[in-house]
Amino acid sequence: MKIRCPKLGDEVDFGYCRRENNGKPCYRIFDCWGPEVKDLLKEDELKDIKPPKTKIVSLIELIEKAKRKD
Amino acid sequence: MRKINLPESELPRQWYNILPDLPVPLSPPLHPKTGKPISASDLEAIFPPPLIEQEFSQKTDIEIPEEVLEKYKIWRPTPLYRALNLERYLKTPAKIYFKNEGVSPSGSHKPNTAIAQAYYNKISGTKRLTTETGAGQWGSALAFSCSQFGLECKVFMVRISYEQKPYRRIMMEAWGAECIPSPSSQTEAGRRILEKDPDSPGSLGIAISEAIELAVTDKDTKYALGSVLNHVLLHQTIIGLECKKQLELIGEYPDVIIGCIGGGSNFGGLCLPFVRDKINGKDIDIIAVEPTACPTVTKGEFAYDFGDTACLTPLLPMHTLGHSFVPKPLHAGGLRYHGMAPIISHLVEQGIIKAVAVSQLDTFKAGIIFAKTEGFISAPETNHAISVVIQEAIKAKEEGKEKTILFNWSGHGLLDLSAYNAYLRGELIDFSLSDDEIKEALKEIENLPKPKKR
Numbered sequence: 001m002k003i004r005c006p007k008l009g010d011e012v013d014f015g016y017c018r019r020e021n022n023g024k025p026c027y028r029i030f031d032c033w034g035p036e037v038k039d040l041l042k043e044d045e046l047k048d049i050k051p052p053k054t055k056i057v058s059l060i061e062l063i064e065k066a067k068r069k070d
Numbered sequence: 071m072r073k074i075n076l077p078e079s080e081l082p083r084q085w086y087n088i089l090p091d092l093p094v095p096l097s098p099p100l101h102p103k104t105g106k107p108i109s110a111s112d113l114e115a116i117f118p119p120p121l122i123e124q125e126f127s128q129k130t131d132i133e134i135p136e137e138v139l140e141k142y143k144i145w146r147p148t149p150l151y152r153a154l155n156l157e158r159y160l161k162t163p164a165k166i167y168f169k170n171e172g173v174s175p176s177g178s179h180k181p182n183t184a185i186a187q188a189y190y191n192k193i194s195g196t197k198r199l200t201t202e203t204g205a206g207q208w209g210s211a212l213a214f215s216c217s218q219f220g221l222e223c224k225v226f227m228v229r230i231s232y233e234q235k236p237y238r239r240i241m242m243e244a245w246g247a248e249c250i251p252s253p254s255s256q257t258e259a260g261r262r263i264l265e266k267d268p269d270s271p272g273s274l275g276i277a278i279s280e281a282i283e284l285a286v287t288d289k290d291t292k293y294a295l296g297s298v299l300n301h302v303l304l305h306q307t308i309i310g311l312e313c314k315k316q317l318e319l320i321g322e323y324p325d326v327i328i329g330c331i332g333g334g335s336n337f338g339g340l341c342l343p344f345v346r347d348k349i350n351g352k353d354i355d356i357i358a359v360e361p362t363a364c365p366t367v368t369k370g371e372f373a374y375d376f377g378d379t380a381c382l383t384p385l386l387p388m389h390t391l392g393h394s395f396v397p398k399p400l401h402a403g404g405l406r407y408h409g410m411a412p413i414i415s416h417l418v419e420q421g422i423i424k425a426v427a428v429s430q431l432d433t434f435k436a437g438i439i440f441a442k443t444e445g446f447i448s449a450p451e452t453n454h455a456i457s458v459v460i461q462e463a464i465k466a467k468e469e470g471k472e473k474t475i476l477f478n479w480s481g482h483g484l485l486d487l488s489a490y491n492a493y494l495r496g497e498l499i500d501f502s503l504s505d506d507e508i509k510e511a512l513k514e515i516e517n518l519p520k521p522k523k524r
């Protein structure tokens with residue numbers, strides 16, 4: 001059983017969506033799989049589903065992070 | 071007439087920048103650290119100066135360099151088709167036109183900006199471009215474009231797609247790009263993930279981190295993004311600008327414009343030149359279509375709330391966050407996720423563009439109808455637009471109106487046949503099922519491995 005991931009443009013199973021965000025569930029998991037999958041997630045996983053930042057802000061943060069490594 | 075071609079001499083020579091024409095200006099994104107508007111200098115580590123200038127430009131018409139026009143001519147102007155067979159199949163009085171962006175070398179609209187970005191990097195002294203890609207549509211467009219300007223190209227491809235979708239990887243390699251499964255051992259971001267989880271399937275987030283790290287830490291490397299940003303939508307306006315000329319040739323003007331949205335670039339590319347007309351008084355329905363598999367709208371089981379004050383984040387089900395929620399219709403909400411172009415989100419908020427969501431099985435059903443009538447097999451994302459085109463054409467029949475519908479056929483689906491295979495074999499699920507059917511379907515995934523504890 002798969003869905004087409006709108007972020008990836010590819011078919012994925014639920015296991016992928018569950019760990020898509022650095023091992024945590026993708027923020028679109030309910031949008032894509034429906035609210036019923038809530039029952040399959042643990043409490044701490046539910047807490048981990050948070051809205052991401054806007055793209056440009058994410059880019060700025062990644063630039064800052066990479067500069068610190070440099 | 072079935073096909074409206076524009077001669078090369080009529081290729082638009084300027085892109086259209088909507089920013090100065092917006093009735094309400096776009097709020098500037100704020101720097102996460104300083105809280106001040108993001109400035110050009112914040113982006114110079116990853117983008118060359120001409121692209122940063124375009125990102126913030128307040129000029130309405132921006133010259134397309136001759137070198138870019140020459141490359142565009144490899145596949146542009148793209149044909150505008152009248153979907154006569156689809157009209158007959160639907161028995162609709164509506165006239166349906168589609169812009170075929172699938173004729174580009176990589177098979178989608180993506181090279182419209184990839185070529186421009188490669189050019190501006192080349193003249194700015196960049197030696198290598200890097201990016202992330204999911205299933206490879208953007209990565210292949212950038213690989214092609216870099217090859218046209220003699221730039222090296224390094225693409226971090228999400229590992230699950232790298233393994234599932236080899237053909238676009240092979241295309242990238244054929245154009246001379248290096249395609250690396252992400253997470254990789256080439257960056258600290260990738261190594262950190264692999265240490266924790268050597269079998270990580272990757273994600274776009276990880277792949278972006280790797281690409282940005284490379285661009286920031288190597289003076290000869292810059293980063294390229296295929297959607298969301300203002301300069302990307304600017305380059306894509308070539309689609310709508312050509313369309314206007316083609317429709318003028320046959321004395322037509324659209325009543326309804328439809329496009330699918332992921333990051334907003336193909337939709338923006340088609341509609342923004344028409345949005346200018348709408349702002350100036352033209353009566354046009356402009357509809358953005360996005361995917362949903364969620365039955366929430368139809369079943370009304372959940373209420374939604376905004377995830378942040380900028381209203382750019384996804385609407386989240388109440389049971390996940392426990393906030394106080396105000397019910398909102400999903401059709402307006404899904405656009406507010408972080409991957410959407412701010413210009414498009416803004417136009418929706420201003421009521422200039424309407425957003426609707428369609429379920430994935432409906433989109434494939436529409437794609438099959440289109441393939442059987444018009445012959446072309448569409449990219450799955452394009453099927454979203456087709457699904458709403460069919461709805462609008464049926465509506466026109468019911469209302470007895472001779473509407474003119476225009477949509478962007480943003481790419482072919484010949485490298486996405488696995489998705490069609492899954493649909494045709496009944497392996498793709500949809501949540502238009504009954505509760506019992508959903509529960510039955512979910513039983514299959516109960517025993518999947520749980521994520522590792524960190």
